[in-house]
Amino acid sequence: MQRILSLLSDSKFHSGEALGGALGVTRAAVWKKLKKLEAIGIPVHSVKGRGYRLPTPLELLSHEALLEAGLDSSIPVSIVFETASTNGDMKQHINDGVSLPLMIAAERQTQGRGRRGRHWASGVVKNITMSFAWRFENGPSVVEGLSLAVGVAVARTIKKQGIPNPGLKWPNDVQIDGQKVCGILLEMVADEDRCDVIIGIGLNVAMEADVMSSVDQPWTDLASRLSKVPSRNQILADLTNELVAVCHAFEDGHGMKHYQSLWQAHDVLHNQAVAVSSLSQQRTGIAKGIDESGALLIEAEDGVISRLHGGEVSVRRR
Template structure:
């Protein structure tokens, strides 16, 4: 998609975001294009996941109003909370915020947000459903001198920062499923993807990617293979920008604490939100299944599994839960 088309789509979204009807003729005049071209742009928005209706003599109307992320407002909000040294960028469209930040695009303390991802992904390369302006998709660049072997708990402290942010917004009861799922009563709210690059014996470039379901329509999520939910089911009045700003503020604090004290200082916080603790857990590793009872995590962030042969630390694997009643 060309940069010019990107700008036209952003302008069109800005006009439609109130959820009211807008005539094709008026939209065409505002964008200085033909009505036929407006129709093409609307088809593009539909492909990006926006749901709208078209009514003769009334025009186009989004089925629900949109809350777009504004980079200037976000930067101002973060600066007021002590994060003036952070860089914020908001893209309308991208392939993946993690991919954009990796390599030449990497900056320490850079926040990159996208309204839509064409190739969003989770762990193990799974597709992350990313409809336009419906959820939160963001990545953060963080450079650290910590040895790579001490970063095992990184995705866990990112999850803890997100839960702390949600708690501050009055959203309680969210849990974390080791190592990277954000969940509420067994349903997935979001996920975390950590990617490392650089000199393993020196400075490491860490890209932290987060996807959080906010107000995704059910028709857009048919490819999701597990139970999921939107944050707006818990707090319909909270805006995406509020949630995002609070998450970055808590993440900045968590990362600084992690560098100074390591994961061990987060153990008590983890225990309070550990969805696996005391539950029947199955771990799939290289086509082999290991079963046991979740017994917390150790000081490195490894999952502890109580088995018939004792406590076994798990450093990687696919986790599934069967809740005990």
């Protein structure tokens, strides 16, 4: 699938014979591959006497393009066309003893998950679906607040693309003007001596509306906010480099002490009246930012400040 997409990615016409020659298959086999592309949501135009073309050019992810975009060359990279879940793939790599850090990116993810087990829609060859894993040798205590720092990394990355006002909603939503543009899901494999953290990120770059038809919250993408579709390779390279910096900071013991003020500069809930609910309780109050551990600070009517940590907690403006 990736090979035929690469051939068609320029959006120019290619004859079935030329495609078959390049792929080493028959014209009938080419036709079957094109039908598979259409089945996963990639339309292919066919004109008799001219051949096949995609309606618009596509940028495929590649290790070479990532390096050209400035990716830290010391970070191993795995790019797959299709997978159930990049976080699932990363878990398997860790179980197999692969060394970390490692970044995995997929052009299509079929069983992606968001927080609370929700499905994460990712489209095909249009967005960023990736997992980044890091081994913290000092154990799980050093990663407190890491998901919030990852939000800062995403905000810094999309700012470089020309988005002036990314917002962060506790605990780990990235927004543009109140609409979600990115989801973050962290998973840990820990013991007493070390902690492997998998950082899963889904970023809407050029999302198609039909892919998001079942999403029940406001959403947006980068392409609709910019004058042109940004380079996915550039975004992925910048984001990976930002994640490396985040992990180094936490590994060195700086953690949220360094990222607290950076996160609060993008806090969309600051001084807002909010309702907070979890499986065990519900409360209302005024959001007052985060503390050095990344806990959300809620001021009650009597002025008492309570601290909420991560978990199955949702926050909505009242």
